[in-house]
Amino acid sequence: MTAESKHPFTTVIGLEVHVQLQTQTKLFCGCVTTFGSPPNTQVCPTCLGLPGSLPVMNRRAFDLSLRAALALNCKIASFTKWDRKNYFYPDLPKGYQISQFDLPFSYEGYLEVVDPKGAFEPRTVRIIRVHLEEDAGKSMHDETAGTADSRIDLNRTGTPLCEIVTEPDLRSPEEARAWLNELKLLLVYLGVSDCNMQEGSLRVDANVNLHIPQPDGRLAKTPIVEIKNMNSFRSVERALVYETERQWGEWQDTGAEIGSMPKQTRGWDDSAGVTRGQRHKEESSDYRYFPDPDLVPVTVSEEQVAAVRSTMGEPPALLRKTLAERWDIPAYDADVLVNQGPELVEYFEDLAKKVGEGKVASNWMQQDVLRMLNERGGHIADFPVQPTAVADIIGRVKKGDFDTGRGKEIFAAVLETGKPVDEVVAGMGIAAVDEDDLQKLCEELIAENPKIVADVKGGKEQAAGGLIGQAKRKNPNVNPGKVRALALELIRALP
């Protein structure tokens, strides 16, 4: 949006996303895919590309990528095969990557993104293709060590990746970020990938250029730049904002248009906040793709597609609607909850069921559970206060044992101490104040506050508010609503 509103051009963005599939083992061998293990402890002859080894496809990897493609509304090819993409790089021990070239297993899908605050119009982004391929290893170069060597860890080699390629349908950096969030949410809900960017489970490259209308009616297009090395969605947005401005500046300086130079790759430097030119990308034909003779083709029947579809569950876009209807909560609430991921929705539904009121549960989720979760960091799955405890507190507030403010304090204390609600309530000296005590307290207050009593008698009922603070000081456990009601009743009864 920023760029569009300032400059007379359209920003055109397409994305290429790689997600690591949630399998236990690699795509073509039984090595595990655990992140963060010591270097070269998850390698075998197959993923090292040693002579005589043969790849055999992981069924779960194929099924998960099928699920991703269906969720992205893709067509599924009835016949698909794998190809070798040849290039030399130290993190690629075989000298080729097993990927899919001309017959990807799925193609022509779409995913829509809607901004709940209406910052941009709903945008449907077409998917060109989704295919299944293997990851490369990791090369590390420590410049401070003063050595001339790079160190190669091949644990990641052969990890299954789903590559998702979009048409250039996005029109602003902000849209790109929002769309990526929606894609991530979808893949997490479907259990396809954990999409953890810190661990490299989701990687994004962006292609961007500008379409600039000319006075003669022609549309000038700047050379397409591919941006790499973005390690968060925020980086994607920042890199695209930067690159848009850079291309606009370059266009004004040089007037260079698409086709006047080979496609350029630029790397995002997050700390400097700039993109920098990298090597010119080898042309597609330079990869000399050919069908991998070590792998046989795969066919997919309509029945198989139907079977995968039937186990997919609700995608986030649908869940937002059904959650709002099921618990009678506003669309905004449903959006906030769904966007936090499936575990949080599960927590909410559990709480709502126990409380019996969706809106009350949703308020507690947003004002207390989510706020604490954000403050503490971490994941809802590790959140120490269970829905049962929260429902218990809400139940006591409803019964009038204490007010909502006190309830929130109890919630915070339960979270802090890890003790059960009963114990915390007892420990804080919170006990339901019985009717006799309340009566006595109110009588005392009335005796001590002739001015307030006079004001109330004179018609200013709001003056009774002054009694509540005093009541809480005398006994922090009193329910303010009850004090107010009883005090008013007693004052009215005075001669």
Next chain:
Amino acid sequence: MPAQDNAEPTLTREDVLKVAMLARLALSDAELSSLTDELSQIVGLVSQLSELNTDDVEPLAHPLDSQNVFREDNPAPSLKTADALRCAPRHDGECFLVPAVLGESGSA
């Protein structure tokens, strides 16, 4: 290999240089000349196939008449690191060592 009658030199020196670059091969001028001839002959030989009418022939993805070979997602033992590194010209006990790789990773 015997020269084919229709083995017109279909490759230029530049073609061979490009392929050699992609294969990371350094060729001398003499090698470049002889390889250009030899590779042209091979391409010529294979190009005889294009004389066949393949309109009604389905593209062949694999010579075996076999499909849908899968394994289950069950872990199998990996190599010990020492064994994995054993054949490497250079390693540090943990990682393979190669001449410095600068810039971003080349793949995926």
